[in-house]
Amino acid sequence: MRAAPHVGALAGASGEENVVREVKRMGEGNPIGRLGDPREIGKAVVFLSSDASSFVTGIELFVDGGMAQTG
Numbered sequence: 001m002r003a004a005p006h007v008g009a010l011a012g013a014s015g016e017e018n019v020v021r022e023v024k025r026m027g028e029g030n031p032i033g034r035l036g037d038p039r040e041i042g043k044a045v046v047f048l049s050s051d052a053s054s055f056v057t058g059i060e061l062f063v064d065g066g067m068a069q070t071g
Contacts, residue, residue, distance in 0.1 A: 031066030 027034040044063045047053055062068040 030064075031070060034065070036063065036065055 023035060041063050044061055048056070048061065
């Protein structure tokens, strides 16, 4: 398995401006044009752990803004 291209992308960024710029750049590579918010991941977790998902079985739920479908 190869590492995602953004792994280590912030290693050279120092200072708030540089980090903000690099995070924005990483998000632009996502099909929806931004990085996900931790709350978006949390909503998927809450759904899967709730009664609302009681009929859901054996799925892979990609909460990645479309990155898994880009190849």
